[in-house]
Amino acid sequence: MKAKFKLSNLYLVFVFIVIYLPIAYLIFYSFNTGATMDKFTGFSMKHYTTLLSDTRMISIVLNTVVIALLSSLLATLIGTLGALWINQLKRRSAKNAVLSVNNVLMVSPDVIIGASFLIFFSFLGFKLGFTSVLLSHIAFSIPIVVLMVLPKINEMPRTMIDAAYDLGASKWQALSRVILPTITPGIFAGYFMAFTYSLDDFAVTFFVTGNGFSTLSIEIYSRARQGVDLEVNALSTLMFLVSLLLVVGYYVLERYGHSRRVNRNKMMKGPNAQ
Amino acid sequence: MKKLIAIFVGILAVCAVIAGLNHQMNAKTTSNEKKVLNIYNWGDYIDPDLITKFEKQTGYHVVYETFDSNEAMLTKIKQGGTSYDLTVPSDYTVQRMIKSGLVAKIDKSKLSNYKNIDSRFLNLSFDPNNDYSIPYFWGTLGIVYNDQFVQADQVQHWDQLWNPAFKKSIMLTDSARDMLGVALITQGHSMNTTNYSELKSAQEKLNLLMPNVKAVVADEIKMYMKQNEAKIAVTYSGEASEMMSYNKHLHYVVPDEGSNMWFDNIVIPKTAKHKAAAYDFINFMLEPKNAAQNAEYIGYSTPNKAAMKYLPADVRNDKQFYPAESTVKNLEVYKDLPLKVIGNYNDLFLEFKMSK
Numbered sequence: 001m002k003a004k005f006k007l008s009n010l011y012l013v014f015v016f017i018v019i020y021l022p023i024a025y026l027i028f029y030s031f032n033t034g035a036t037m038d039k040f041t042g043f044s045m046k047h048y049t050t051l052l053s054d055t056r057m058i059s060i061v062l063n064t065v066v067i068a069l070l071s072s073l074l075a076t077l078i079g080t081l082g083a084l085w086i087n088q089l090k091r092r093s094a095k096n097a098v099l100s101v102n103n104v105l106m107v108s109p110d111v112i113i114g115a116s117f118l119i120f121f122s123f124l125g126f127k128l129g130f131t132s133v134l135l136s137h138i139a140f141s142i143p144i145v146v147l148m149v150l151p152k153i154n155e156m157p158r159t160m161i162d163a164a165y166d167l168g169a170s171k172w173q174a175l176s177r178v179i180l181p182t183i184t185p186g187i188f189a190g191y192f193m194a195f196t197y198s199l200d201d202f203a204v205t206f207f208v209t210g211n212g213f214s215t216l217s218i219e220i221y222s223r224a225r226q227g228v229d230l231e232v233n234a235l236s237t238l239m240f241l242v243s244l245l246l247v248v249g250y251y252v253l254e255r256y257g258h259s260r261r262v263n264r265n266k267m268m269k270g271p272n273a274q
Numbered sequence: 275m276k277k278l279i280a281i282f283v284g285i286l287a288v289c290a291v292i293a294g295l296n297h298q299m300n301a302k303t304t305s306n307e308k309k310v311l312n313i314y315n316w317g318d319y320i321d322p323d324l325i326t327k328f329e330k331q332t333g334y335h336v337v338y339e340t341f342d343s344n345e346a347m348l349t350k351i352k353q354g355g356t357s358y359d360l361t362v363p364s365d366y367t368v369q370r371m372i373k374s375g376l377v378a379k380i381d382k383s384k385l386s387n388y389k390n391i392d393s394r395f396l397n398l399s400f401d402p403n404n405d406y407s408i409p410y411f412w413g414t415l416g417i418v419y420n421d422q423f424v425q426a427d428q429v430q431h432w433d434q435l436w437n438p439a440f441k442k443s444i445m446l447t448d449s450a451r452d453m454l455g456v457a458l459i460t461q462g463h464s465m466n467t468t469n470y471s472e473l474k475s476a477q478e479k480l481n482l483l484m485p486n487v488k489a490v491v492a493d494e495i496k497m498y499m500k501q502n503e504a505k506i507a508v509t510y511s512g513e514a515s516e517m518m519s520y521n522k523h524l525h526y527v528v529p530d531e532g533s534n535m536w537f538d539n540i541v542i543p544k545t546a547k548h549k550a551a552a553y554d555f556i557n558f559m560l561e562p563k564n565a566a567q568n569a570e571y572i573g574y575s576t577p578n579k580a581a582m583k584y585l586p587a588d589v590r591n592d593k594q595f596y597p598a599e600s601t602v603k604n605l606e607v608y609k610d611l612p613l614k615v616i617g618n619y620n621d622l623f624l625e626f627k628m629s630k
Binding site: 036038055056058059062063065066069070073077118119122125128176177180181184187206210214219221222223 | 275277278282285286288289292293295296299300317318338339340341342346350353354356500501520
């Protein structure tokens, strides 16, 4: 038993190395004095200073973040309502049909989604730019949210909602007091999934972006024609650190929230038990 | 529910703050909303200092967008929904854009610096009167070699690539027209041939080169050559100049029996909204000093004759990038061939690649 345990540990370590080594490599070279990733010639922060003085790059990063935050927010709103609607469909065949339509969007390649959006927008005579990117990001994020929220709704005991109605809750009250709090974790998961999808989307954005607007993936791709600049490494390092902080922050909050909830439950149970 | 609403509002607020910040940052550079110039260019294909200088000189705000291939740019412009004031297609794309009516006529009388362009690079087949395009940079297709493995006199002509001594040492650019073009030249045919039997015999000639071929790739060539991992590459002068700035053992040769000469050209798309700004910018870029500065930054060859004297002597006299007249007259510009012929090129080249 013990040997097997060690082997699995080893495997785990190996997987983590495979995943993190390229990132570590990239971070390491962001401190290079030279201009390429061929040879490490010395430690310097110069790529960070060029990055911080590159207003175009910073502006593009901000654009990307705004698009990701907004599109996933709206997609979460629409997707959650959609999931609730799918859930209350009575006929099984209708439910399956709607779910399949949802899944088709999930599995169809980004290139096709992007191309169809481009054709659609230009057919409507829509100006390509911030709005077109935002709309298409919302569109491809919705199915993700639906898929993340739906299982939570299915998990929810029917009897709980029935109980709410029994106790005289209106439809709105049942939704806001019972259903939504129960599926909140699913909504969060959907939001974060949509957020990451939007953040690193290349293909769709590539098609629907217009003049005066660009996102990070597009910009890096265009710059890569001349070989990737170490400024990109510096940027990636910063983004990696930010996401690391977010994950740690989330973890701490979760722990804190959890222990508080446990404490509160204990306190509430206390007098009742007497 | 309260929690969800709070988070919803919170995210909206964060978005507003970021958008505000972004706007503020752009506003610093944009003094007047109306004076804008939208440029759609290849990535890193202009000296950023020149944009700053242009903005200072004229008060325009330049919005600089980038693309990575002619086809991507063409699609964007064709689809509409964009309004770039300037873009920089290569020669055969210029021809295609003229044919599809995507570019506006350029009134040369508004360009006082038009006269600075070397007449050798004007009135070429893709735009016979330069009614639509102004040459931006030009270059050639040639041979890059590493002097640690190869003697200079071993690679002065295309034919020499077939030398059995170069077994598995040549990197080819993955481009049907360029590689079949090389074979066509060695057989004394035009790189723009539409004759199928000529193409077929060119393919047979290429097949004989296969034992010498290390790989048929695109951007990877640069990395291989920089790191001394390949001896010879067939590639464009622009790529070559970049490799050479990293590895002093690399040299570039344009075989004097002929090769391809390519042009990247400034055009004004029909959808442009700020034509006056576009003219100002073209004229600004044609100013000898600016053209020279740009050429030094990019490392490609400038078609601006008046700019030559502002270039350092070692750049100006570099036969690798400014070949002698006797070579230049043998260089051919690609014509936009009928779709069917392009298909032939691609099919034959694919067969060649598969034969490996």
